[in-house]
Amino acid sequence: MLFKYEIEKFLEEDLGYNDVSCKLVPERNVEAMIFTKEKCTLAGIDIAISLFDHFGLQYNSEHSNGDTISKGDTIFHIKGSSIAILRTERLALNFLGHLCGIATNTKKCVDIARNYSDTVKIACTRKTTPGLRKYEKMAVVAGGGDTHRFNLSDTVMIKDNHVKMMGVDGAIISAKEKASFTQKIEVEVESADDAIKATKAGADIIMLDNMKPSEIIDIVDFIKTLTLTNHPIIEISGGIDINNLEEYAKTGADVISMGSLIHKSRWIDVSMEIIASNITD
C-alpha cells in the first residue's frame, strides 16, 4: 500500500517545479502499454495502480504480483491525458523495474531451493535500500520469499555479544522476560554446542551464521534427534546468494536468509510505449 502522501513525495522528486517539455505539445488523450523486455516475476503492481489512480488514469492488467511473465508481455494497458501518462512513466517504471528485479531474483532462488526441499523458506534481511524497506520486502513476498523481521523491534535477536556476556541460557532467559509473548526469540549461534543450548533454553529460532554446509547438516541432524517440547526453526545465513544457494538448500535448514535477494538483484527492463494518440475515450 502506497499512501497518498508518499506518492506525492516520490513525484515531487521526479517532476520538479516547471516541467517545460510537457508544455511543448497540447494535452491529448492517449493509450499506452507497459511491457517487459525480459522474462520476470511481477511485483509492484499495486504501487503502479496507486500512481495511475493519483493521476486519474484508466488501466487494466491481466497479471498480479507474483506472476511470472515472458519477454514482451504486457503488464498494463493505460489510457488518459498525455501529460499525466508522461508524469507517471518514470516513477512507475522505476518502481516496477526495481521491485520486479527483487521478485525475479527471489523466485529463482525459491525454485532452486524447491529442488531440495518442499518447505524451506527463502528470506530477505534488514539489508534493504533506506526508505524502501516495505516495498522491497513485499517484492520478496511476490517472488515467493519470506519477509523476515521488519525492524529491530519485531523479533528479538540475541547476538554473539549478548551470548558472550550472559551465556546462551542467560541471554534467552533475559530476552523472554523483556520481550512480548507475541514476539519470537531468535539466537545467533556459531557452534553446535550453542545451538543445542539455545534449543534447550527454548529459543524459537536458531540462526547458524556463516557456517559451512557440512557443519549446518551436522547441527540440523543432531537437533532433530533431540526429544524436545518445542521445535526451533533453524535459519542459516551469511554470504548466501543465487550462485551458492544449492549447497545450502541441501542442508535441511528451515530458513535460508539472503540479503542478496535484494542487494544483488538487478532491475528488470520494463518499458512504456504510447500506442495511440487522440483516442476518444
Added chain:
Amino acid sequence: MLFKYEIEKFLEEDLGYNDVSCKLVPERNVEAMIFTKEKCTLAGIDIAISLFDHFGLQYNSEHSNGDTISKGDTIFHIKGSSIAILRTERLALNFLGHLCGIATNTKKCVDIARNYSDTVKIACTRKTTPGLRKYEKMAVVAGGGDTHRFNLSDTVMIKDNHVKMMGVDGAIISAKEKASFTQKIEVEVESADDAIKATKAGADIIMLDNMKPSEIIDIVDFIKTLTLTNHPIIEISGGIDINNLEEYAKTGADVISMGSLIHKSRWIDVSMEIIASNITD
C-alpha cells in the same frame, strides 16, 4: 547532505518502537570499525557522518568520497555508546553498501571509457530508486560520473513524439520560447538527418538514442565537419552497460548515458566490527 528530518525518517524505518535486544545488556562505551570486504570506490561518507553526528558518536576516517580502497581497508573508526552504535550500524551499512556499489560501478565504467577518450562523460539517468535520487546521483559523482539532469524541470528534453508533431525545428523553437535561458535544450533523435537539423536549429545537446556504434560514429563525424556557431554536445544512450561500453566509448560521443550505473550496480560488502568494549573515552 542529509537533513536531520531525513535521518529520523530513515531511522524510524529500522528501529521500530521497542528494540528489546538493546536492553538485554547494559550500555557500554565501545569502539568499532567499518571496513570493506572488497575493493571499492567510496560514496556516502558524508551520509554516514551525519548518522554518527545524530547519535553523538566520535569518528574518524582517512578516506573521502571517490577514493578507491582495497579489500579489508577500514572506512571509519567510531567510538561511543554501544546502543547508539548498534542503532547506527544497519542504516549506515545499507547506505554505504548501496552507494559504494554505484560509485564502484561508475568508476569502472569511467576507467574503461578513459582508454578511448580523455573527455567523454559517463552519466546516469532518471532511472533511480524512488526517494533516493539525490544520494544515488552523488554516488555517481563520487565514481567520476556525471549526474545528468535531476528531474523533469531541469534540462528541457525534446522527445520523438514532440518531433513527430512539430518537426525538429518547430520543437526546438517552441522549447527555446518556453524554457529559461538557464536551461539547456536537448533533442532526442533517431536519424542522422534529424541530428543535423537539431544541430542547425541550435540544440545544446543531441541525444542519439538506441543507435549502433557505427551509426553513431557516422553522425559524430558528420557533425564535426559542419561549420557551426555552436557546438552541440553529443550524448548517446540506450542499453549501454559495463559489458558493452567499450564499443560505445570509441564512437567519439561526448557523453554516454547509462541507467545501468545505478540499476545494474550491486552493493559493496561493507561490515562493522566492535573491536573494544568498556573503553574509557
Added chain:
Amino acid sequence: MLFKYEIEKFLEEDLGYNDVSCKLVPERNVEAMIFTKEKCTLAGIDIAISLFDHFGLQYNSEHSNGDTISKGDTIFHIKGSSIAILRTERLALNFLGHLCGIATNTKKCVDIARNYSDTVKIACTRKTTPGLRKYEKMAVVAGGGDTHRFNLSDTVMIKDNHVKMMGVDGAIISAKEKASFTQKIEVEVESADDAIKATKAGADIIMLDNMKPSEIIDIVDFIKTLTLTNHPIIEISGGIDINNLEEYAKTGADVISMGSLIHKSRWIDVSMEIIASNITD
C-alpha cells in the same frame, strides 16, 4: 524514544505562534521541580528528558521508568531559562500525567495477578489513543505489562470470520503459508473444541475471547493434558479490568489482555513548581 521532529510537532500544538505571556517579564535563570501529588509508577521519564534536551535545560532525577514513588516525591529537578521551562511545562506534564497513569494502572493489575501466578502476563491491546500507541505501550512495559502486538502486521491474528469460512485447520494452514517464519500465529476461539483444534494445528497463541473464568479453566486444564510437540500460549481477553481481574488471574491462562490498562487509566496528578529564580548557574 521521541524523535526531534515529533517534539517540535507536539510543541507547535501547545505554543502557537505568539506567546504573549512569556514576554511580560524578563527571561531569568530559574530552578524548578516536577513532583507527583499521588503515589504512582513512573513512565515517560525518557520523553520528559527529550523535551528538556530540546530546550537546553539541565535536569536530574533519582528515578527511572517503572519505579513506584510516593505522594510528594520529586521526579525531576530542572534548571534553565524561565521561558524555556514555561514552554516545557505543559507538554512534559501532559505526557507524564497520561503515561504514569497507564503505568500505575498496569502495575496494580500486575500486582493483583502475581497473587495467583508468578508468570502470567498482563498485556495491553490495540485499543490505544490514535497517534500515541508507541508511548502508551511503553508505559504498559514500565508498569510491568506486555505490549502485545504493535499493529496489524506484527502477529497474525485469525478471527472468527476466518474460522467460519475456512475452519480452524484451514485458516491456520493458510496463515502459516502467508506469514513470515518470524511471526507468531494467534487464533481467536470461542469454544473448547476449536481451542483444541487450533492447538493441534500448531497455533502459537490461542485466544479465548469473552469466556467465563470457569470455561477458561476447563480449556486450560484440558490443553495441559494433551501430549503436544508445541505448547501454545493461552491468552484470555474481553471486558477484563482491574475490578474483575482477580477471577481471571486464577484461571491459569498465560496472558491476560486488557484494553482497560490504557483506556480505563486516568492521569496521575503531576505538577511543576518553580523553586528559585535568578539563580546563578
Added chain:
Amino acid sequence: MLFKYEIEKFLEEDLGYNDVSCKLVPERNVEAMIFTKEKCTLAGIDIAISLFDHFGLQYNSEHSNGDTISKGDTIFHIKGSSIAILRTERLALNFLGHLCGIATNTKKCVDIARNYSDTVKIACTRKTTPGLRKYEKMAVVAGGGDTHRFNLSDTVMIKDNHVKMMGVDGAIISAKEKASFTQKIEVEVESADDAIKATKAGADIIMLDNMKPSEIIDIVDFIKTLTLTNHPIIEISGGIDINNLEEYAKTGADVISMGSLIHKSRWIDVSMEIIASNITD
C-alpha cells in the same frame, strides 16, 4: 476536521506494512454496524466519516455529535469491502471510544452544573493528550462544554509569578500593551484583593485558582457589587471533577475549568459487528 494527511498517519500506526490476516480470505462486500454498549454522548462522528470516506465506504447515521444515545444504539451502518472495513475498524473505534468518553463526561458535568445555573460554562484546559488537543476539545464542545484557549498564544494568561514581579496592575497594563486587541486578558489570582485589583485594571477574565467554594462565593458577590464599566468573567479552577463539581457550581462563578473533563474521562465501549457478508451493493 481530519486532514487527509492526518488520516494516513494514524492509519500507518495501526496497519504496518504487511497485514497478513486480511489476505487469508477473499475480499467481499460486507455490511457492518458500529454501536455503543453503554449510554453515551456522541463525539467524533465527523472523524469516523472522514475515515469511511478515505476507504470509500458507504455509511449512514441517524446521530450527530452531541446526541446522547442509549446502550445498544447503532451509531453507524457501513457497507463496503471487507478489507477496508477491517482496516477502518480499530482506528474508528479508538477515536469514537476516546472522544465519546470525553463528551459523555462533559455532558454529565454540564448537567450537574445546570441544576444550579443556566449559564455557567464548563470548560476544559490545556491538559490534553499530546497531539490530540483539537479532537479532544471538540469532544468537550460536543458534550456541551467550552474549549477554553487552544494554546499559549490564544488568550493572554497572567500568572502568579507575573503578579509577584509587576503587581496586578503592572502586569495587566503590560499585557494590554503587548496583546492584540482580539485577545482577552486573563489574570490568575489567589486573593480577594487581587481579584478586585484585576477587575478594576480591566482584566477580561479573572481566574480564582485553587480556592474553596466559600472563598469563591465571597469574591463573586463582592465583584457583583462593584460599579464597573466592564464585567469580568469569573473563572474557577483547580482540582474540580465530577465528584466535587456540585459545590463549585453553586458559587455563582461564570466558568468552571476542569482538566478532569479530559484526563479523568474513560473510553465508552463502542464496538463493530459485521452483519452481512457478500451482499450485493
Added chain:
Amino acid sequence: MLFKYEIEKFLEEDLGYNDVSCKLVPERNVEAMIFTKEKCTLAGIDIAISLFDHFGLQYNSEHSNGDTISKGDTIFHIKGSSIAILRTERLALNFLGHLCGIATNTKKCVDIARNYSDTVKIACTRKTTPGLRKYEKMAVVAGGGDTHRFNLSDTVMIKDNHVKMMGVDGAIISAKEKASFTQKIEVEVESADDAIKATKAGADIIMLDNMKPSEIIDIVDFIKTLTLTNHPIIEISGGIDINNLEEYAKTGADVISMGSLIHKSRWIDVSMEIIASNITD
C-alpha cells in the same frame, strides 16, 4: 520561533541536491556582515539567528526586532565556514528583506496614526502570504502593529450574511452560545443602526467596513454617548493604506485594520558582504 524542521524545509528549497559552486574553492573560515542599504525597522532577527545556529555560525548584533536603523547600519556580524555562510545568505536575506519591509511599513503607519491618537492600534489582517502568516504577523508586531486574529478559529467574526439571515441580535446571541468564553466576538456592520444594535447586544468588537471617515466619526461619537456596561472596541477596515491613513486616524476608532501593512509592503534592501577570509577563529 522557527522550528528546526521548518529551517530544513526552507533550506531545501534554496539549496537543491548538488551545489557545485561551493565546491570550486576550498572551505575557509570567513567573517561577514549583514547590513541595510536603506533606513528600516527590523524584524526577523530571531529567524536569522535560528539559521545561524543551524549552520553553527557565530554571530552578534547590536539590534533587536523593532529597532529602527539607518542606511548602512550593520545588522549582524557573523563568522564561520565560507560554505555555511554562502548557504545561509540567500535565505537569511530573503527573510530579513521581506519581514523588515513589513515592519518598516507598519512603523510608518503607526507613526502617522500617533499624530492623531496615542492609543489607536494599527492591525494587519488575514491577507498574508500563504505559509508565512506567523512570520509576517510578528513583523507587524515588530513595527508596533497589532496581529489581529491569527486564523478563522481565533476571534469569532459575524459577517454581513450572518446579519442578513439572523439579524444583528440573533447572530450575536448565537455566537455567544457557540463561542468559547475566551474568544471575543466581532461584528462587521455597514450602518450606524447596526453598530448600535451590536453594541447593545454585547459585541466585543464592532467593525465598520468600507465606510467613509465622516460616517465613522458619526458612529464613534454616537457610541461614546451611550451608557453601556461594556465598551466595544471600534475597528475600521477597507482599502486603508499608508496614503489615506491620515484621514482614518482622525476618526477616533480604536483599531485601524490594514491588509496593506503586508500586501503593499516592499522588501528592504539588505545585503551581505564577506569582510575577511581565512581568519583564525
Added chain:
Amino acid sequence: MLFKYEIEKFLEEDLGYNDVSCKLVPERNVEAMIFTKEKCTLAGIDIAISLFDHFGLQYNSEHSNGDTISKGDTIFHIKGSSIAILRTERLALNFLGHLCGIATNTKKCVDIARNYSDTVKIACTRKTTPGLRKYEKMAVVAGGGDTHRFNLSDTVMIKDNHVKMMGVDGAIISAKEKASFTQKIEVEVESADDAIKATKAGADIIMLDNMKPSEIIDIVDFIKTLTLTNHPIIEISGGIDINNLEEYAKTGADVISMGSLIHKSRWIDVSMEIIASNITD
C-alpha cells in the same frame, strides 16, 4: 502544481481547529464569483483550481494564467457549499492577489523591454519569499518573464570570490570539470576584461553585475565583434526595477534579471462575492 499535502498545510494555517463563525448559519448551496478590482495579468489560476477541487466546488473560468484582464472582470464563477466557499475564500484570494501582483509587474516590465528588443528576456532571481519560490517563479512565467535558475544546484554560478582566488579561466575550467554537462555555467564579472576572458573560456552566460548602461553597451558591442565558437548569453543585473528598466533595455543585453519582479510587486486587489444563495445545483 499544488500537491494535496501542500493544500492541507496552507489551509491548516488559515482555518485553525474550531471555526465557530461557519456554524452560525446552516450550510447552503451558494454561487460566488471571484473578480478583480483592477487591471491585471493573471497567475495562480491552477492553484485556485486545486483549492476548489479540494473542497469539491464546481468552477468555471474564461481565463488562463498570463491573460491580462480589466478592472471588474470575473476570474471564476464557483458553486457549492457555503462553508466550503468561505473556507476557500481567503487562501484562494491570498494566492491570487500575491501571484497576479507578480505577473502584472512582470508583464509591465516585459512590455517596456519589448519597445527596445524583441528577444530580451526579463528574469527573476532567487530573491523569493521563503517557501513560495515555485509559485512565484511560475507567476513570473505567467507574466512573460523567465524563471532563471531555481536553486543553487541548477546553473553553476561563478562569483567574484571564485574569480579572485582562481582567475576567470581557472574558475571556468574548474566549474566545467565539476558541473554536469546538462548545466550551464554562468560567470559574474565586473569588468570588460573579465567579460571577454569568460567568453573566450567558454562561459555559457556572462553576468554583468551592477554596471552602468553605458558600460554594458560597450561590453555587449565588443563581444559581438569577437569571432567565437560559442555565443555567450549576456545577462545584466543589480538594482533594476520598473522605473529604471528602460535604460537597461536599450543596452542590447540578452537577459535582464530583476529581483524586483517579485520583491517590489504588490498584490492585486481580487475579491469574492456571493451572488446567489440556496441555489439548486
